[in-house]
Amino acid sequence: MKRVLAVLTPLVLAVGLAGPASAHEERPASFPDGTGAIPRYQGLDNPRHRVVCKQDSAQRIARMAASDLKRRNQALLKECRFHSIQDAVNSIRKRRTSIYVLPGVYTERKYAGTKQSAYCGNLRTATTAPLLRTSYIGSLATQAIPQADSSARAAADPGPIALSYADQYRCPHNLNLIALLGDRTPTDSSIHCNNQLCGTQIVGTGRTPGAVTIDNKFAKLNAIRADRVSGIYLRNFRVQQAEFNAVYFMETDGFVADRLVARANDEYGILAFASDHGVIKNSHTYFNGDSGIYPGSASDLNGNNTNFAATRYAIEIFGNNSHHNMVGYSGTAGNSVYAHDNDFHHNIGGMSTDSLFPGHPGLPQDHAKWTNNRIYSNNENYYDRYVHKGICDLPMADRGYMRGVVCPVIPVPVGTGIIIAGGNYNLVKGNWIYDNWRQGIQQLWIPAPLRDELDPLKLYDTSNHNHYVNNSMGIAPDGRKLHNGIDFWWDDEGVGNCWDNNTSSRGTPTNNFLLAPASCANGGSIFVPGLVVKDAGFLGCLQYNRADPIFRDPPLCDWFEDPIKPAAAAALGSASSAGPAAGGLWGPGLVIALGAALMVARGRGLRWQR
Amino acid sequence: MRRLLVAVGALVSALVLGGGGFIVTRAPNLGAVGDGQVESKQKSAVFTIADRTIRQVRYDDRATMRYTFTLRNDAWYDVKVNGLKAEKVEQTLLKVKGLTDVEGHSSFSLESGEERRVVLAVQMTDCERLSARASSLIESVRLRVTGLAGMDHEIALQLPEELRTGSAREMFCPFATAKSRPPG
Numbered sequence: 071m072k073r074v075l076a077v078l079t080p081l082v083l084a085v086g087l088a089g090p091a092s093a094h095e096e097r098p099a100s101f102p103d104g105t106g107a108i109p110r111y112q113g114l115d116n117p118r119h120r121v122v123c124k125q126d127s128a129q130r131i132a133r134m135a136a137s138d139l140k141r142r143n144q145a146l147l148k149e150c151r152f153h154s155i156q157d158a159v160n161s162i163r164k165r166r167t168s169i170y171v172l173p174g175v176y177t178e179r180k181y182a183g184t185k186q187s188a189y190c191g192n193l194r195t196a197t198t199a200p201l202l203r204t205s206y207i208g209s210l211a212t213q214a215i216p217q218a219d220s221s222a223r224a225a226a227d228p229g230p231i232a233l234s235y236a237d238q239y240r241c242p243h244n245l246n247l248i249a250l251l252g253d254r255t256p257t258d259s260s261i262h263c264n265n266q267l268c269g270t271q272i273v274g275t276g277r278t279p280g281a282v283t284i285d286n287k288f289a290k291l292n293a294i295r296a297d298r299v300s301g302i303y304l305r306n307f308r309v310q311q312a313e314f315n316a317v318y319f320m321e322t323d324g325f326v327a328d329r330l331v332a333r334a335n336d337e338y339g340i341l342a343f344a345s346d347h348g349v350i351k352n353s354h355t356y357f358n359g360d361s362g363i364y365p366g367s368a369s370d371l372n373g374n375n376t377n378f379a380a381t382r383y384a385i386e387i388f389g390n391n392s393h394h395n396m397v398g399y400s401g402t403a404g405n406s407v408y409a410h411d412n413d414f415h416h417n418i419g420g421m422s423t424d425s426l427f428p429g430h431p432g433l434p435q436d437h438a439k440w441t442n443n444r445i446y447s448n449n450e451n452y453y454d455r456y457v458h459k460g461i462c463d464l465p466m467a468d469r470g471y472m473r474g475v476v477c478p479v480i481p482v483p484v485g486t487g488i489i490i491a492g493g494n495y496n497l498v499k500g501n502w503i504y505d506n507w508r509q510g511i512q513q514l515w516i517p518a519p520l521r522d523e524l525d526p527l528k529l530y531d532t533s534n535h536n537h538y539v540n541n542s543m544g545i546a547p548d549g550r551k552l553h554n555g556i557d558f559w560w561d562d563e564g565v566g567n568c569w570d571n572n573t574s575s576r577g578t579p580t581n582n583f584l585l586a587p588a589s590c591a592n593g594g595s596i597f598v599p600g601l602v603v604k605d606a607g608f609l610g611c612l613q614y615n616r617a618d619p620i621f622r623d624p625p626l627c628d629w630f631e632d633p634i635k636p637a638a639a640a641a642l643g644s645a646s647s648a649g650p651a652a653g654g655l656w657g658p659g660l661v662i663a664l665g666a667a668l669m670v671a672r673g674r675g676l677r678w679q680r
Numbered sequence: 681m682r683r684l685l686v687a688v689g690a691l692v693s694a695l696v697l698g699g700g701g702f703i704v705t706r707a708p709n710l711g712a713v714g715d716g717q718v719e720s721k722q723k724s725a726v727f728t729i730a731d732r733t734i735r736q737v738r739y740d741d742r743a744t745m746r747y748t749f750t751l752r753n754d755a756w757y758d759v760k761v762n763g764l765k766a767e768k769v770e771q772t773l774l775k776v777k778g779l780t781d782v783e784g785h786s787s788f789s790l791e792s793g794e795e796r797r798v799v800l801a802v803q804m805t806d807c808e809r810l811s812a813r814a815s816s817l818i819e820s821v822r823l824r825v826t827g828l829a830g831m832d833h834e835i836a837l838q839l840p841e842e843l844r845t846g847s848a849r850e851m852f853c854p855f856a857t858a859k860s861r862p863p864g
Contacts, residue, residue: 097851098851230850230856230857230858231850231856231857231858232849232850232851245858291858313858426813427812427813427846428846428849429812429849479811479813480811480813480814515729517727517729517734517736519724519725519726519727519734519736520736520844520846522736522738522846524723524724524725524736524738526725529725529727602730602731603729603730604730605730606729606730606731606732609729609732609734609817609842609844610817612814612815612817613771613814613815613816613817614814615772615810615811615814617809617861618772620769621772621814625769
């Protein structure tokens with residue numbers, strides 16, 4: 071009971087009280103105040119618009135099949151005054167302006183090779199108007215790099231990543247090919263969009279997203295950065311070859327990514343951070359070294375909500391196809407995200423959310439809702455195929471990302487459909503989860519200290535109150551039986567977790583539960599004193615460093631081994647096939663659990679030292 | 681009969697000498713026991729997961745963590761501890777710098793059965809070479825020890841807690857830049 075209280079107390083009291091925190095290798099980020107709204111697409115006839123084209127746009131339009139769309143492109147071509155998307159952005163004078171991008175390939179050479187001003191080129195040295203140390207996050211000139219135990223800074227290094235918003239505003243192309251920065255008053259405390267860029271729409275006018283390509287060619291860290299630009303709408307184009315993000319929404323209240331293709335990026339396809347009123351829909355993401363779609367640190371709308379039902383979702387994600395990435399979808403602190411009717415397949419892992427990494431506002435993760443997704447065949451072993459064979463040691467542009475090389479940035483257990491590595495109040499319902507050879511769904515406890523949260527009251531603040539219901543495990547939508555390695559993997563930790571009414575290719579879903587939890591209606595799992603977490607192997611895996619010859623395959627980590635394809639008709643010998651216990655906990659499982667508890671001699675408490 | 685006695689004697693001598701040699705060459709048994717501590721200026725917490733006890737230390741660039749624990753000589757003879765042997769696999773973020781007794785002696789004797797508080801110095805460094813989502817973990821160190829008959833040994837000493845730290849984000853990693861490590 072004491073531990074249950076220890077779990078509940080911080081959930082009730084702590085979440086949502088945190089102030090700005092450092093972000094996903096970013097400046098400290100704050101959540102928007104939630105007064106924004108999801109923007110609406112204004113079509114191809116917004117009277118307030120700019121037209122961007124390339125030299126060959128006319129030929130590309132000429133090749134289009136006769137249609138209203140072709141005629142509209144021909145008309146827009148006559149208005150074309152810009153050959154750079156960023157130039158068009160910079161020309162905007164009024165809000166809710168649409169930028170129509172005609173078919174072509176846009177490398178934005180003018181900005182890809184921007185000669186930096188004295189200020190922007192010397193962010194590590196004295197500037198003409200240096201920011202206060204507290205608001206400047208990058209490296210400081212006064213600190214010389216010690217040579218003895220540290221690699222020297224590369225000559226072409228653009229400097230720090232985590233610039234303050236003020237420096238992003240002043241130096242928009244240090245890190246970004248195309249930058250939209252909507253807060254013209256960077257020194258005040260507001261993060262509201264308040265300039266002419268609010269409500270900007272960038273729209274590819276081709277028949278398919280591939281007709282308009284924005285190719286960063288790894289020139290800048292991000293291809294498109296939308297920072298504090300409420301109401302931004304990006305539609306119908308392809309973005310590729312960024313080291314960090316192809317499309318990046320940051321501290322933005324109101325955004326839509328619609329019919330985008332984001333591919334061949336070292337890390338993310340489409341990433342939203344500390345944002346609200348967002349939609350990512352009908353997009354296609356592949357060949358990304360982290361996730362195709364990342365709604366991390368979404369506005370923590372339910373951080374104080376101890377009811378299972380969410381009050382509102384910050385980001386909705388639907389109709390997307392995300393494959394051949396490290397993971398199809400991920401989100402550290404992926405709070406209040408509603409993902410439905412997507413396909414996440416042929417990645418290392420299908421979907422994940424976690425509370426593993428410090429510095430993400432809104433931790434621990436809570437209240438995601440994942441329904442009607444198809445999560446299948448996530449068995450790609452890019453560690454073995456590319457990292458361990460040295461291909462990821464090549465310069466980024468030479469690795470072959472456009473041909474399908476993927477260099478995973480963090481460790482993921484190969485062959486997993488869904489991973490919840492520290493999360494609360496999540497609903498996973500009505501999904502098709504099949505042909506994931508290691509496990510269909512894995513849930514594990516993440517001790518709070520791992521995210522540098524050292525408060526002993528928060529030690530067990532994950533993973534609690536997660537519901538897995540009505541999922542089809544090992545069964546494709548067409549009825550084919552394609553087993554998961556094991557349907558449900560759980561470390562036996564946490565309270566209120568339940569697995570109800572799931573079907574399986576093996577009849578009853580297979581699992582590794584030591585103690586069958588109660589049904590959702592009966593409160594789910596309970597705390598069993600002395601019951602040990604069954605696996606700590608992930609700690610070794612977290613040493614993974616794809617650039618290190620030893621730790622690219624950390625000792626005692628089995629996540630990178632190829633999982634064995636489950637035999638067509640065989641059930642797992644070692645896995646039990648337990649459904650929820652109907653309110654009771656007595657049975658062989660309990661006997662085993664209590665036996666295990668008696669065998670555990672060591673204390674489990676957190677000792678604390680500052 | 682005399683031949684037989686000589687043969688048996690030789691055999692016994694060989695066994696004794698061989699056994700003695702085995703005893704002399706065998707590494708003494710030292711153990712780390714009891715609770716560990718780090719200096720108060722380092723923020724840390726300890727937790728147990730599965731059969732492992734982890735001390736998570738908040739990364740503090742270029743700072744040296746002084747981790748104190750009890751070393752016990754489980755051998756039946758006295759030994760001398762002569763510091764540490766370099767690790768075969770060095771962790772990126774955690775560099776083991778030395779082991780002393782609490783008075784700062786890098787070389788000290790331990791009588792049979794004696795327990796002594798010792799300090800392991802570990803520098804937290806090089807976050808600029810490791811993604812902000814990766815971590816380093818030390819579970820053992822290699823001690824240089826002199827045992828019976830002046831024989832030198834190298835002993836893998838399992839620490840009472842595994843020491844772990846995570847790579848710092850850029851704001852706490854002063855030398856990190858866009859190219860110094862993978863972002864993330």
